[in-house]
Amino acid sequence: xxxxKKIAVILSGCGVYDGSEIHEAVLTLLxxxxxxxxxxxxxxxxxxxxxxxxxxxxxxxxEVRNVLTEAARIARGKIQDVAKxxxxxxxxxxxxxxxGAAKNLCDFAVEGVRxxxxxxxxxxIKGMHEAKKPMAFLCISPVxxxxxxxxxxxxxxxxxxxATKKAIEEMGAKHVVKDVKDVLVDDVNRIVSTPAxxxxxxxxxxxxxxxxxxATVLKLIP
Numbered sequence: 001x002x003x004x005k006k007i008a009v010i011l012s013g014c015g016v017y018d019g020s021e022i023h024e025a026v027l028t029l030l031x032x033x034x035x036x037x038x039x040x041x042x043x044x045x046x047x048x049x050x051x052x053x054x055x056x057x058x059x060x061x062x063e064v065r066n067v068l069t070e071a072a073r074i075a076r077g078k079i080q081d082v083a084k085x086x087x088x089x090x091x092x093x094x095x096x097x098x099x100g101a102a103k104n105l106c107d108f109a110v111e112g113v114r115x116x117x118x119x120x121x122x123x124x125i126k127g128m129h130e131a132k133k134p135m136a137f138l139c140i141s142p143v144x145x146x147x148x149x150x151x152x153x154x155x156x157x158x159x160x161x162x163a164t165k166k167a168i169e170e171m172g173a174k175h176v177v178k179d180v181k182d183v184l185v186d187d188v189n190r191i192v193s194t195p196a197x198x199x200x201x202x203x204x205x206x207x208x209x210x211x212x213x214x215a216t217v218l219k220l221i222p
Contacts, residue, residue: 009094018050021196087131094214102143105117142173183209196210
């Protein structure tokens with residue numbers, strides 16, 4: 001009997017403008033559940049970069065929220081600090097997108113190629129890479145992989161956005177244009193990526209790409 005595959009999903013808050021993109025996160029969790037994987041959600045226990053009113057898209061002054069607390073909304077409370085995510089206990093890791101990936105997991109949204117990544121996220125990514133365990137990065141989150149693993153020449157896709165493509169390549173990674181329904185597989189580094197809402201796409205189109213991404217990650221696990 002095949003052993004249940006254990007997958008960590010790294011969230012960055014709750015809501016596209018200041019946290020995890022909710023559709024992407026839920027579609028990831030759904031695809032993993034349907035595939036029979038055991039899912040563990042994690043997020044940094046840190047303040048959000050800022051809080052955004054999702055009705056008008058404007059930043060809310062003088063309001064502070066915690067990334068882990070907000071991400072718990074998506075995980076229905078079943079979530080832990082990413083500092084507790086152990087490479088030895090996981091078979092794979094998936095990073096949904098949303099601006100939180102570029103504001104809370106790292107500060108790419110502000111600093112661009114000079115960005116810094118949360119130390120616990122760096123530790124997890126490097127550990128998974130060294131252990132040759134698969135990782136997936138959705139939407140804007142491939143910029144995190146580019147920053148941490150650019151020196152390894154990792155191949156990634158964020159779709160076809162010229163500015164983000166340029167930044168990814170300046171960080172040492174190789175960018176490959178892919179459609180919203182497609183995935184890019186870097187067999188050498190065991191990394192899968194898909195554009196998701198980097199395109200102005202429907203939820204059905206995004207779901208197709210994420211489902212392929214999840215299936216690919218699970219196939220890469222022995």
